[in-house]
Amino acid sequence: MDRRSFIKLTAVTGTSAALASCGNPENQLIRFVPAEDIVPGIAVWKPGVCPLCQAGCGLTVRVMDADADVVRNGQAGLVRIAAAKKLEGASDHPVNHGGLCARGQAAIQITYHPDRITQPLKRSGDRGSGRFEAISWDDALGDLARRLDALETAGNQRAVAFLTRPGAGFRQTLIDQFVSRFGAPAPVAYELFGDDVQRQANALSFGRHQVQTLDLANTRYLLGFGADFLGTWNSPVAQGAGYGAMRQGRLGVRGVFVQVEARMSQTGANADEWVAARPGTEGVLALGLAHVMMAEKLVPDSAGRAGAIVAGWSDGLVDYAPDRVERSTGVPAARVERLAREFAATRPAAAIVGGPPLAHSNGLFTALAVNALNALVGSVDQPGGMSFMPQLDTVAAAGLTGSPARQTIERFAADALSGRPAPDVVFIDGVNPVFTAPPAWRVREALDQAAFVVSFGSFLDETSVLADLVLPDHSFLESWSEAVPEAGAGVAVASVAPPVMRPLYDTRATGDVLLDIGRRLRRPLELPWQTFDEMLAASFSALPSATADADAWTDAQAKGVWSGPLPPRLARQTGLASPARRTFSFEAPRFDGDAQQYPFHFLPYPSTAFLDGSLAHLPWLQEMPDPLTSAMWSSWIEINPATAARLRIGDGDVVEVASSQGALQAAAVITPGIAPDVVAMPMGQGHRTFTRYASGRGVNPIEIVAAVTEPATGALAWAATRVRVSRLGPPDSRLVRFAGGMREETEERR
Amino acid sequence: MPRWGMAVDLDRCNGCAACVVACHAENNISTVGADEAARGRAKHWLRIERYWEGEFPDVRLTFRPVLCQHCDNAPCEPVCPTYASHHTEDGLNAQVYNRCIGTRYCANACPYNVRFFDFFNPSWDKPLHLQLNPDVSLREAGVMEKCTFCVQRIQAAGTQASAEEREVQDGEIQPACVQSCPSKALVFGDLDDPGSRVSQLSRSPRGSKLLEDVGTRPKITYLARQSQA
Numbered sequence: 019m020d021r022r023s024f025i026k027l028t029a030v031t032g033t034s035a036a037l038a039s040c041g042n043p044e045n046q047l048i049r050f051v052p053a054e055d056i057v058p059g060i061a062v063w064k065p066g067v068c069p070l071c072q073a074g075c076g077l078t079v080r081v082m083d084a085d086a087d088v089v090r091n092g093q094a095g096l097v098r099i100a101a102a103k104k105l106e107g108a109s110d111h112p113v114n115h116g117g118l119c120a121r122g123q124a125a126i127q128i129t130y131h132p133d134r135i136t137q138p139l140k141r142s143g144d145r146g147s148g149r150f151e152a153i154s155w156d157d158a159l160g161d162l163a164r165r166l167d168a169l170e171t172a173g174n175q176r177a178v179a180f181l182t183r184p185g186a187g188f189r190q191t192l193i194d195q196f197v198s199r200f201g202a203p204a205p206v207a208y209e210l211f212g213d214d215v216q217r218q219a220n221a222l223s224f225g226r227h228q229v230q231t232l233d234l235a236n237t238r239y240l241l242g243f244g245a246d247f248l249g250t251w252n253s254p255v256a257q258g259a260g261y262g263a264m265r266q267g268r269l270g271v272r273g274v275f276v277q278v279e280a281r282m283s284q285t286g287a288n289a290d291e292w293v294a295a296r297p298g299t300e301g302v303l304a305l306g307l308a309h310v311m312m313a314e315k316l317v318p319d320s321a322g323r324a325g326a327i328v329a330g331w332s333d334g335l336v337d338y339a340p341d342r343v344e345r346s347t348g349v350p351a352a353r354v355e356r357l358a359r360e361f362a363a364t365r366p367a368a369a370i371v372g373g374p375p376l377a378h379s380n381g382l383f384t385a386l387a388v389n390a391l392n393a394l395v396g397s398v399d400q401p402g403g404m405s406f407m408p409q410l411d412t413v414a415a416a417g418l419t420g421s422p423a424r425q426t427i428e429r430f431a432a433d434a435l436s437g438r439p440a441p442d443v444v445f446i447d448g449v450n451p452v453f454t455a456p457p458a459w460r461v462r463e464a465l466d467q468a469a470f471v472v473s474f475g476s477f478l479d480e481t482s483v484l485a486d487l488v489l490p491d492h493s494f495l496e497s498w499s500e501a502v503p504e505a506g507a508g509v510a511v512a513s514v515a516p517p518v519m520r521p522l523y524d525t526r527a528t529g530d531v532l533l534d535i536g537r538r539l540r541r542p543l544e545l546p547w548q549t550f551d552e553m554l555a556a557s558f559s560a561l562p563s564a565t566a567d568a569d570a571w572t573d574a575q576a577k578g579v580w581s582g583p584l585p586p587r588l589a590r591q592t593g594l595a596s597p598a599r600r601t602f603s604f605e606a607p608r609f610d611g612d613a614q615q616y617p618f619h620f621l622p623y624p625s626t627a628f629l630d631g632s633l634a635h636l637p638w639l640q641e642m643p644d645p646l647t648s649a650m651w652s653s654w655i656e657i658n659p660a661t662a663a664r665l666r667i668g669d670g671d672v673v674e675v676a677s678s679q680g681a682l683q684a685a686a687v688i689t690p691g692i693a694p695d696v697v698a699m700p701m702g703q704g705h706r707t708f709t710r711y712a713s714g715r716g717v718n719p720i721e722i723v724a725a726v727t728e729p730a731t732g733a734l735a736w737a738a739t740r741v742r743v744s745r746l747g748p749p750d751s752r753l754v755r756f757a758g759g760m761r762e763e764t765e766e767r768r
Numbered sequence: 769m770p771r772w773g774m775a776v777d778l779d780r781c782n783g784c785a786a787c788v789v790a791c792h793a794e795n796n797i798s799t800v801g802a803d804e805a806a807r808g809r810a811k812h813w814l815r816i817e818r819y820w821e822g823e824f825p826d827v828r829l830t831f832r833p834v835l836c837q838h839c840d841n842a843p844c845e846p847v848c849p850t851y852a853s854h855h856t857e858d859g860l861n862a863q864v865y866n867r868c869i870g871t872r873y874c875a876n877a878c879p880y881n882v883r884f885f886d887f888f889n890p891s892w893d894k895p896l897h898l899q900l901n902p903d904v905s906l907r908e909a910g911v912m913e914k915c916t917f918c919v920q921r922i923q924a925a926g927t928q929a930s931a932e933e934r935e936v937q938d939g940e941i942q943p944a945c946v947q948s949c950p951s952k953a954l955v956f957g958d959l960d961d962p963g964s965r966v967s968q969l970s971r972s973p974r975g976s977k978l979l980e981d982v983g984t985r986p987k988i989t990y991l992a993r994q995s996q997a
């Protein structure tokens with residue numbers, strides 16, 4: 019055969035093969051006309067706002083054409099859409115400066131998740147069975163409005179509850195308006211790893227009910243108490259940027275970092291010196307340092323109000339002498355003295371606390387102690403220290419009045435179960451307390467009391483599966499997104515971005531839905547906006563413009579952020595009316611479980627991949643090796659080598675962890691970075707229902723956490739449970755590690 | 769002709785793994801699921817390694833992001849019978865997927881464990897496929913895949929620069945890992961430009977190469993994590 023006939027032949031057979039595939043109607047290629055103007059192959063970059071945590075990082079989203087499967091008029095086919103392709107950190111955003119964490123990178127999988135809820139759903143089986151049927155938006159909202167009308171007719175508006183995330187953004191403000199205008203009680207805000215204790219302490223010490231911002235880039239000595247500020251705490255990308263500059267951003271100056279914690283976090287792993295203190299005694303160590311500094315006259319004694327509210331401050335904290343600190347914390351007295359001298363000798367220096375030290379019954383004291391230490395070294399409102407970022411008051415910006423109040427979920431559940439009153443309609447937005455609250459609070463049982471549960475969720479998780487009506491929100495890329503961070507920058511920041519792409523499904527923006535419901539009521543709520551973006555437009559228009567070329571609203575939409583000096587009337591008032599009249603002294607932390615029967619402290623910690631578990635449905639994060647263990651797709655329990663040897667537990671062995679609340683089984687990871695009397699387990703896995711990627715995988719440590727709380731705030735003391743640990747058997751398939759014998763082992767042994 | 773390289777400052781790196789996921793997102797790296805991951809088939813062109821020192825309570829840990837070192841003297845290249853693994857003019861260890869016949873000699877030869885074999889055709893549960901980067905080809909079963917220094921971004925920047933009749937500026941090209949890094953631990957650029965940031969960092973007294981003694985002449989310089997003075 020010559021070349022010419024070969025080519026002819028292949029052309030013919032190739033064509034007939036292509037034609038043959040058209041015979042199957044399923045493979046028919048129907049192409050619908052695109053609904054938008056797209057230039058194929060040309061990328062467009064649009065601003066966005068990361069929705070995953072309170073940090074409010076700015077995004078730059080790459081948008082390009084892609085073929086999406088759609089059904090139009092009953093005919094399946096393809097349509098070319100402008101689709102988000104990649105999320106990058108916005109390079110000029112005052113919080114994240116172009117960086118974006120692993121979770122933010124994976125956020126795009128929320129939009130394209132195969133198990134997203136694509137339309138309104140109505141429960142068709144028993145509650146919690148997961149059986150739903152389709153319902154139209156009009157029927158769903160009409161039904162909901164009738165229920166709310168009936169409550170109003172009966173004068174029973176207080177039988178409405180709204181469960182939401184904490185935060186101070188415009189969405190929360192709209193929710194506040196919705197519930198208060200209807201006459202319902204204040205929304206219930208819950209976040210497992212929230213910062214309520216920190217805020218309360220800052221209010222007492224500094225008169226600011228707000229989480230602080232750290233100027234890491236200019237710090238020369240950073241003393242951390244448990245805060246995972248490079249991984250999961252507060253504004254990790256902003257803090258990561260500051261950390262890089264602190265270490266290597268200044269010629270000839272390298273900031274020192276010392277971390278105090280009982281289990282080495284990803285952040286603590288970077289410390290120059292890692293100090294293991296007994297759980298719940300971190301505040302004693304902080305005051306021990308203050309004692310040495312005052313006794314040796316290394317600093318002026320004054321720590322202002324922050325010092326004055328610590329009992330014994332004016333007497334030089336005699337109860338916190340190094341030998342006593344050693345007995346309490348386990349940190350040698352000589353080390354306490356050395357750290358105090360180093361900390362006092364270096365300027366600027368800053369201390370920071372967060373996470374496990376505050377998750378004890380005495381967490382407020384610990385936070386106050388670290389605050390006093392900061393005040394003592396003069397790090398408050400100073401370069402290289404801590405400060406409070408001006409924060410936009412979204413209520414004032416929206417032209418409203420009032421200050422938002424919140425209930426705790428523990429109180430909500432207790433009230434619902436005691437029937438005073440039993441909730442009738444419960445709204446759920448952005449929280450999954452059935453998964454993240456301790457079983458002793460009985461959130462699930464409380465929701466069972468409600469006549470009608472409405473979820474705005476995009477996925478069926480443990481809480482939204484209990485819903486009678488699911489009104490799915492757009493993804494953050496399909497709707498107006500906004501965030502008003504309380505920390506992470508030196509100036510006030512309000513992120514905002516228009517939709518990046520058209521909605522893929524029959525979903526609706528929750529803000530718009532709330533406004534719609536408000537109009538449908540027999541006594542309409544009279545909210546001043548038709549849509550959520552009208553609210554944003556009105557609010558941002560009230561801000562001073564950052565440039566001469568455009569008004570604040572136009573400029574903010576184009577950049578994805580507004581930032582700058584705030585007029586006083588638009589700044590959130592975070593002060594306390596009157597300072598505390600009492601002083602605080604150390605009280606031994608209260609633990610659930612007897613130390614004889616339950617010899618170990620149990621530390622459930624926010625997972626680098628999943629935070630509190632709300633991101634376990636994203637496959638990239640499931641397959642991301644954990645930075646400290648290289649574990650993927652798994653649950654594990656971290657045990658000190660000496661403890662493991664004593665209990666005859668080998669690496670990967672299956673162990674049982676039992677508390678007074680119940681028992682869990684997980685694989686052991688033996689690691690030197692944990693105290694011998696502590697065992698730790700990441701949150702995130704153990705979902706019963708949360709999409710194909712997370713359901714039925716691993717265990718949920720919160721199921722064995724007891725309901726110990728910090729009394730001043732009612733926040734869960736999630737590190738206050740004691741457990742016992744026993745070996746069940748040899749390693750099985752439940753622990754998957756990237757390093758597992760193949761990849762990193764050879765390198766690490768060199 | 770530039771010679772692309774990278775500097776990794778281990779004193780800035782804090783192990784947050786942003787780069788790991790950014791790489792997946794940019795390069796259409798498919799996830800394999802728990803069962804196949806347990807068989808060692810998960811693919812991470814970039815990984816975070818841990819180096820533990822000491823016993824409790826005096827423990828110290830150093831993270832190290834490890835990706836293809838783009839060796840000047842790459843052991844993966846001469847062993848490839850089909851020239852799928854080859855050296856480009858601008859110094860990349862490139863992998864031509866269409867040439868690869870899956871002998872996996874290159875992975876055996878590589879001392880850094882950064883080459884990954886595709887045991888399956890990639891699959892995405894729809895509509896996760898909408899996220900795919902059209903600038904990066906998908907790898908089918910039976911080929912090796914690896915870090916490319918985001919060659920698609922290198923080429924796009926070169927095309928843009930030549931359209932504007934100028935040279936590519938230092939810092940203009942950021943591979944996905946570099947762009948995502950919150951603490952700016954990763955710096956990418958032209959090693960043959962003595963003024964580029966990456967060349968300056970590569971000459972740092974803190975610098976060293978990974979497994980330098982095996983003679984691979986890597987183009988990634990690791991700047992040592994410093995200790996408290």
